Amino acid sequence: MIDAPNLPLWAAILAGLLLVAGAAITLIGAVGLARLTTFYDRVHATTLGATMGTALTLLGSVLCFSVLQTRPVLHEVLIAVFATVTTPITFILLVRAALYRDRAEANDSVPPQ
């Protein structure tokens, strides 16, 4: 099932560690998303997976495919740049919308404008 018989041992260990670390950080972020109490707390937890989890998983993938030399690694760089650029935009827009909604309803949890 795994197409990596030519992968040297050090590359396999390093790529495996990077992949597991990225997945673990993403899981920590998702646990925070499920466990934290307010929306503004949850936004912080979610960014773990969006930044460090993506970066580590992409590094593991880049390492694996670069050592195997099956193809250039431009795809992963493209995904990394795209994730880095789009994540802050999405969350700034979302938090501004949430703040607008909370202020429009005059909730006590947010400061007045």
Place this chain on the structure above:
Amino acid sequence: MSVIILGLALLVAQAMLALAMALAAWRIARGPRAQDRVLALDTLSGTAILMTLTFGVRTGSTLYFEAALILALLGFASSVALAKFLMRGEVIE
């Protein structure tokens, strides 16, 4: 030996990502408000990208990377559109 190590690491990573997707789906179902659901949907799409990448490493195929890129594009567009909708009540003014 390297196949065993990488296979075990991929199995653990995919189990963790599946659990993360389940938690995000639970938050979508639970709410309590619309912005929580949009945030959880964005998390779900980001985790799906990572899951697709781990499948790409597992199979050694290039096809998964284009799928991951399209998932990233669609996730960004949908999250921005939903945030805009929450702010204004309409997407295109």
